[in-house]
Amino acid sequence: MKLKYEQLHEYQLFCIDFILKHPVAGIFLDMGCGKSIITLTALWLLALDYFSISKILVIAPKRVAEDTWSREFGKWEHLYGLKISKVLGSKKQREEALRYKANIYIINRENVVWLVENYHWDFDTVVIDELSSFKSNKAQRFKALKKMRPKVQRIIGLTGTPTPNGLLDLWPQMNLLDMGERLGRFIGGYREQFFLPDKRNREIIYSYKPKQGAEEKIYKLISDICISMKAVDYLDMPECIFNRVEVFMDEKEKELYSQLERDMVLTIGEDELDAVNAAALSNKLLQMANGAVYDENKKVIHIHNRKLDALEDLIEAANGKPILIAYWFKHDRDRIKARFNAKDIDSTKDITDWNEGKILVALIHPASAGHGLNLQEGGSTIVWFGLTWSLELYQQLNARLWRQGQKHTVVIQHIITSGTVDEDVMNALERKDVGQAALINAVRARIGGTFNESRNDV
Structure with missing residues (x-):
């Protein structure tokens, strides 16, 4: 039995509306809150009802790209009409998947660099499933996607843990979303504004700690484009x-x-x-x-x-x-x-x-x-x-x-x-x-x- 639009939770409908109204959206939902169905519903509306987007790229961890998105797609009746193509497997299989006419193309994050280097970019919308996997500004996948970011009209970042190891992790993720508008264009400036050296050995600094009040200031800066919800507040979670x-x-x-x-x-x-x-x-x-x-x-x-x-x-x-x-x-x-x-x-x-x-x-x-x-x-x-x-x-x-x-x-x-x-x-x-x-x-x-x-x- 397929599920219907009416079976979505109220908070999920709120998040869908938020995505519709914000071309740049960070959906920081706790595990189990249904980030995939929220995003798929918003994409369906934008592509097949509003006709405001046409070609969507979803970047996800490999097994999530292989299984979760298509499984979620198959569960919901109201997503009928969306076509998905999985850009996975060998080079030949990925190239064939990109030639297939679809609304949504799903690729694992390890192949983002390959995509940028070998494909004429024509995606107007990007979804990054597990945005926190782009928390390093030195990673090749971050650099490749950042290069294409100005060509993207809409971007949605999904994660339950945006700062798994501290607030410094937030800058690369937000930079991909808003191109530096809120936390600055360079990580050095962000670090200087909000952090102090912590662990160090003479001139070598190993870690940084937030300045007093920095956390509240950072969250306020990004609050207009980000939603954060915890599952225990919105779901009847099991013990x-x-x-x-x-x-x-x-x-x-x-x-x-x-x-x-x-x-x-x-x-x-x-x-x-x-x-x-x-x-x-x-x-x-x-x-x-x-x-x-x-x-x-x-x-x-x-x-x-x-x-x-x-x-x-x-x-x-x-x-x-x-x-x-x-x-x-x-x-x-x-x-x-x-x-x-x-x-x-x-x-x-x-x-x-x-x-x-x-x-x-x-x-x-x-x-x-x-x-x-x-x-x-x-x-x-x-x-x-x-x-x-x-x-x-x-x-x-x-x-x-x-x-x-x-x-x-x-x-x-x-x-x-x-x-x-x-x-x-x-x-x-x-x-x-x-x-x-x-x-x-x-x-x-x-x-x-x-x-x-x-x-x-x-």
Whole structure:
């Protein structure tokens, strides 16, 4: 059964009207608020009712481009008449998709540079699904799209997390929307106006912090073209329960961990681990907490099975209820698959099988499946086998199940190895204090066993 226009929520109708009235629109809606259907409805009206636009480019994460937009398109009766072409796959397939006569062309963000360099730009409207993936002004995709921005009449930026690592992330996103009208044409000017140096080592500045009152000023500057809403304020969201499942290493395993933590180097038999800086140390400590670690030659060194044992207990306790397992390192995935009958969520078919209840234990990587995928029909339990410092990826993956349409209480389990960097990451995620600075602060105190104030270059 297809859904009708009348079944949209009132706040969704408000957002549609906002897009219609604003050629530049930032739709900063929380996960599960229906950014795709809001945008598709507005595009239908603009293209087939008002006739004010003709050729639309949607830029999205790869799997969202492959699955979510076409799936959403097929669910709604009132979108009849719009034609979609997916500019995906091989070079030949992308070229054929661009020749096909359609209203909306959907491309994954990795191919934006290719599109700009190889195609005569004739898109009058651009939608950037997950605008925060354009948060780096140094990225080639940002530079390519910025070059084409003056040719675009209408632009819509969609995201639930516009500032995942701080307000500096906002400038590139807003620059693509309004070409520098509100936050300035150059990031240096934006930084000078609203920020102060934070972490530094003499002349080298590692991070910036907002000046007093800067956040309010920035939000006021962009408020005329941006809408921000949280799902809990507008949707009947299911209950969400967050749990920690603590595991403990034995004395031998703890000693291996502590030695690497203390000395930044560790020898295990003929294998040697060496962490050159705080980021590398955090990475290796997280791996050891999970139960295995790569050496310098990418060989997997086994440390313990504590998390695998805990995962087995969680799967058994689920008693046939589907579980979505989030992993971070490839060796974690390999060890999980070697022990359990787990299926990767990789393709559109995998997503369909999960939502139809055909997969009981699923594996998913936050970086490849965090944005846009609707998985709430297939289950309501997430197990974080390994954690990430990225608040954005953490929140986005949780929102695959905790979103509108979920019929059950969502349970999010975190398997935490006691006395390890797992605890630092979990605490940072709960405080929403994440990113490079939090990582360095958490790990720096461990190097050499004591906090060393002079080692700001770590």
